[in-house]
Amino acid sequence: MLSLAVVTFVTWRLLIRATDERMDAALRAEVTEFSALTLSGFDPLTGQPFTGVDAVLRSVITYNLARPNEKFLGYVDGTYRFQSRIEAPVLLSEDAAFTRLVGSVTSTQAGSYDSGAGEVLYLAVPVSLQGDPQRGVVVVAYFADQEREPAAQTARLMLGVGALTTLAAAGGAWVVAGRILRPVRDVATTAQGITETDLSGRIPVEGRASDELTDLAHSVNAMLDRVETGVAAQRRFLDDAGHELRTPITIVRGHLDVLDPADPADVRETVALVDDELDRMNRIVSDLLLLARAEQPAFVRPQPVDVAALTADVFDKVRRLGDHAWVLEDVAQVDAVLDPQRVTQALVALADNAARYTDAGGRIALGSRLSADDLRFWVADSGPGVDAGDRERVFERFARGRSGARRSDGAGLGLSIVTAIAGAHGGRVVLDSVPGRGATFTLVLPADLAPPAGDSSDTVDDATATADVPEPVGGTL
Structure with a gap:
């Protein structure tokens, strides 16, 4: 989104600059045309000499065709007299402040004016004719904001398309990232589901291509297998030992409880029985330890x-x-x-x-x-x-x-x-x-x-x- 914003802003500024340069070049070209048109002193439409400043202004405005968002105006002695027929967002001819700004200039003047339709770029050129005391001004004006509108539309279009593309890319990235990171979530879910009494949880890896995360899932599953096997062996050893050793211990305790220390025969019989039970317990423990070692790789x-x-x-x-x-x-x-x-x-x-x-x-x-x-x-x-x-x-x-x-x-x-x-x-x-x-x-x-x-x-x-x-x-x- 940051890249999109930067690209859109830079593109918009480049288009605005190109539009401003084009308007500035057009204004300067109009000055050249005015100068060429009035230099001879003859009206190009009739071929007759100009009769006055009014005639010069009328001929200049009539001879030049205004472009879209361009306006030609003529002023005589500070008063509006003529304008091109192209429609405009606002009538500059009725704007008293603009008339005061450009109607009485004595030298070529370029500037910017804030009108009701936005910024207006203008070029005012004074016009005089020998033998005519009147002073005229020809004004070429561009409604800059309207002229820049295509650049703004392009920027808005880029933002709209970019926003849709970003949303689509974000949705696709969400789906793809979710599928890629699913093994990581599975690892977390499996780890949370494993308890002291249930070690059977495993990470599902069916139908998944081989990659680093799949290798991680296999490694974690193998580790869980080893942990479950070790815990099961420990539990089985404890269960087996407790199950089988309880009987000889009970037998030994029962005979010792009823032993008559004053009876040598009873003592000998009890000692023989205890010794036999201890031998049997020793064999049981040895066998259980052997079975426990059987589940180790070095068995x-x-x-x-x-x-x-x-x-x-x-x-x-x-x-x-x-x-x-x-x-x-x-x-x-x-x-x-x-x-x-x-x-x-x-x-x-x-x-x-x-x-x-x-x-x-x-x-x-x-x-x-x-x-x-x-x-x-x-x-x-x-x-x-x-x-x-x-x-x-x-x-x-x-x-x-x-x-x-x-x-x-x-x-x-x-x-x-x-x-x-x-x-x-x-x-x-x-x-x-x-x-x-x-x-x-x-x-x-x-x-x-x-x-x-x-x-x-x-x-x-x-x-x-x-x-x-x-x-x-x-x-x-």
Whole structure:
């Protein structure tokens, strides 16, 4: 709007100046014409000598055609006598003040007069004729304000068109700016809608072209995902810990309340029970911390591993878990990129789970195989199997299956840990079971093959040596 005002004002002033220069040039041209017309002393209309000042004035005014907004007037001895016939906004011939101003000049005079129709620019030229005592004056007058009206109309037109253009541009800018800044408003709205109990709000980015604001929306959404995941993990840890630790604490407190310090047998039994419950609480806390770490990026540390050596090494460790018929069915003769410690931990948990639910002398098999794009590790047992209704539930935290004669003394976190390890590798856990005929748990990982190393078995042995087999993860079924 400021630019429009400046351009309009400058244009208007330039047009006014051009109009004033044109009027000034026209007035001076009239003086030249008057001089040329009267210099010869003959009337150009009749060819006869002028008979008097009146004749000179009449001839001059008649001979010159007045332009629009231009007026010719003749005065003799200070009195109005003649004028051009072109209509004018006001009659200067009837303006006594103007007559006094120009009617009796003795030399050429130019000036400005404020009439009822606005500013009048005039040029008064005295006229005399030898032998005639009368004194005449020829006046050329321009109604300047009317002559400048086209410039004013142009300025008004520019202002009108400019105002409409400005409004249209402002409306378009409002719409465009609104669409461009919508992600910023979405960020503010989403941030205001997020509370301590609801972190699900996200910035909508569907159908939007890729630009800096869209990248900002994606980044904020990713940050909110990480925040929600972290808060959910914290809440889940607190809920799980509170849920599972409440029972052993209650048991310990109940026995301590009824403890008879004077009865050595009662003290020994209570101490043994408290020690057992504390061990179980320690295992629960360790498992919960492990699950919490499973949601962190550094939970797994992949490296090239000889899968055959890893499978054999895990088999050597787990076959001491119980009096069962342990069988190493197959090994994958490949080198793959995975975390050997976490895979060992998962297989040990599955093997420990199978040993708990398989009768003495029952068959438990372990193996690995490369199948298409998957690397599979499995543990199969001949135990009671898993009911169809429990196949999804057994992977949940603190869940146990209802089949089988025995129940595990674990916290029900083993299969949750195995699932977390598989998920951290980008894989999954598959359960294949027939009730009464055993179950097979398969760890399915992406087959990220690595080029063979010189002696990969040593690497596997070193990497897997830290797996805590003597302290197996609690069973889940």
